[in-house]
Amino acid sequence: MLLNTGSTGPNHKEYVTWSDSYSMGVKIIDDQHKGLLDFVNDLFNHSTGNEVEEYAYFKEVIQQAVQYVKDHFQTEEKLMIATKFANYPGHKKAHDTFTLTVLKSVKDFESGKRLVLEKFAYFLKDWILTHIAVMDRQYAEYFRKIATRKADGKLTITIEDLEKQSSP
Ligand SMILES: [Fe+2]
Numbered sequence: 001m002l003l004n005t006g007s008t009g010p011n012h013k014e015y016v017t018w019s020d021s022y023s024m025g026v027k028i029i030d031d032q033h034k035g036l037l038d039f040v041n042d043l044f045n046h047s048t049g050n051e052v053e054e055y056a057y058f059k060e061v062i063q064q065a066v067q068y069v070k071d072h073f074q075t076e077e078k079l080m081i082a083t084k085f086a087n088y089p090g091h092k093k094a095h096d097t098f099t100l101t102v103l104k105s106v107k108d109f110e111s112g113k114r115l116v117l118e119k120f121a122y123f124l125k126d127w128i129l130t131h132i133a134v135m136d137r138q139y140a141e142y143f144r145k146i147a148t149r150k151a152d153g154k155l156t157i158t159i160e161d162l163e164k165q166s167s168p
Contacts, residue, residue, distance in 0.1 A: 015041050016125055022132050024140040032072040036128050039065055043121035054117040085139050
């Protein structure tokens with residue numbers, strides 16, 4: 001995937017590209033993180049500064065995007081619970097706070113407040129990248145430890161693996 005990272009001018013856009021350094025070593029999580037970054041890039045693509053266009057775009061995509069984020073957080077939380085990750089409460093709190101912030105933006109938007117798409121895109125980008133680099137990395141390291149204890153030496157953990165492990 002080639003994305004332009006060096007554009008300048010009135011619609012300067014800081015697209016984000018996937019890097020292997022973001023990988024958690026868990027395919028389903030990596031795929032979802034890629035999906036989130038795709039959404040951020042899509043927001044940048046639609047940041048035209050034209051209020052009518054931005055409104056129409058945001059109205060069309062935001063509910064699905066919110067659901068995607070919720071599903072993603074649930075996937076991570078399910079993995080953390082199943083593996084008894086110690087900082088699950090702190091991580092869950094970070095997810096909940098972020099979700100509330102996004103929902104507040106959506107509510108403001110629905111009540112007629114102007115939402116500047118580019119500003120929203122920057123907020124999402126910064127939050128997601130920081131969250132992946134700091135909090136997600138903590139459980140990724142923990143998962144890696146657990147995975148290496150498995151008999152076949154596999155370094156990935158899937159939901160199916162965990163369900164097999166935790167079933168009586
Ligand atoms: Fe997370």
